[in-house]
Amino acid sequence: MKIPIYQVDAFTSEVFKGNPAAVCPLKEWLPDEVMQKIAQENNLSETAFFINKNGSFDIRWFTPISELDLAGHPTLATAHVIIEELNIKFDKIIFKTKIGDTLNVTKKNNLFLMDFPSRPPKIYDNIELVSDALRKKPLALFRHRDAVAIFENEEDIKSIKPDMEKLSRLDCPAVIVTAPGNCVDFVSRNFAPKLGIPEDPVTGSAHCELIPYWSKTLNKKELLANQISKRGGKLYCTQNNDRVTIGGEAVTFLRGDIEI
Helix, strand or coil: EEEEEEEEECCCCCCCEEEEEEEEEEEECCCHHHHHHHHHHHCCCEEEEEEEECCCCEEEEECCCCCCCCCCCCHHHHHHHHHHHHCCCCCCCEEEEECCCCEEEEEEEEEEEEEECCCCCCCCCCHHHHHHHHHHCCCEEEEECCCECCCCCCHHHCCCCCCCCHHHHHCCCEEEEEEEECCCCCEEEEEHHHHCCEECCCCCCCCCHHHHHHHHHCCCCCCEEEEEECCCCCEEEEEECCCCEEECCCEEEEEEECCC
8 A cells, every 4th residue: 555645844944944744645544553653654743644525634643652632733734735735725724633623724925824722821730840850940830731831031941951751751741841032922842752752843732822821921912933943943823812823834855655
């Protein structure tokens, strides 16, 4: 069996930057264990699988270790593949997720704009364990799905060198560290060793928590963000009541086939 595969760098306009995701168009779902093995073989932070349902698309995401309930950069990468590689032209791409959410993606000039759920984080009473794992104590700690550790400035974020083993033992899938940026509204990094991703280059879904926090803190609806990993990535963010818009560019790195 041959399965098409694309590798796309998301949240960037240049190859070798942003966050690489694998994208596999399917005619029907493969067994879960096969999709998991493909993601493991790809060894990228996420592999997205999707099925065209004549007007909308079912989508699922796998890390090398497990399936996710929501993922940003592989959704952006999938929208890029649909429009730029498969030449399926939609004014709005509608994705249906396994947990029943609907994600809409539109393209405006070079930006893919993703409509995602807003996930305002609440105070998370685990600051000592998280501080020990990060080797640096945050000003405050919040959580929705992931832990969100707030720091004073961008230099704090750049200097963090966490203990990955201790992070992997926490009860949350990932720890996001964030602070006001020097040249943007806010910066972040994302550590998810529990999911097989020591540091994720650019994390769209993390901004479902970061956007409502920083929108309220900075009293701004529209924000510009940088995830300051080694590869780096720029995100154009908007808070819209119970939804957020996360925008970014994408570029194709690889086209090919998987043989299984």
